[in-house]
Amino acid sequence: MKVDILCMGRLKQGPQQELVQDYLRRMAWPIAVHEYESKKTDASLRQIDEDRRIREWRTAHATFWVLDERGQSLSSSEMAGRISTLQQNGTPHLQIAIGGADGLLDPLRREANLLLSFGRMTWPHQLVRVMVVEQLYRSQQILANHPYHRDG
DSSP states (O other): OEEEEEEESOOOTTHHHHHHHHHHHHOSSOEEEEEEOOOOOSHHHHHHHHHHHHHHHOOTTSEEEEEEEEEEEOOHHHHHHHHHHHHHTTOOEEEEEEOOTTOOOHHHHHTOSEEEESOSSOOOHHHHHHHHHHHHHHHHHHHTTOTTSOOO
16 A cells, blocks of 8 residues: 655654654555645645645545544554555555644545544644654554564
């Protein structure tokens, strides 16, 4: 399954970028990270600009997940199970959107097949990107019965 991570904001060189690259190197699944940084200074205009960019990246046949603090909180095993179900159903493409500092517009959130939360806390988008890539790697390892993930 192909995975796209659609990110608002650019990840600068440093520890977060190194972690993302480390997990991407380990992945067996093809993963593309798309970055966009809006130049709009007004929050509402920035959200509209980011919404437009995500819609340009969206693929009609892809399953679409959105990271949102109001979304569903899954365990790592549950996320791996969701990915396994997608694979078993022949889903060729998963796209995961990470919004900017002001979040994503409601119409785009409503289009998501899954609103996914990493808890009710607000996380910087740079850390969320690391967390998404790590959880994708963990899901891959769970599905391969690799000892990277330990329940319990």
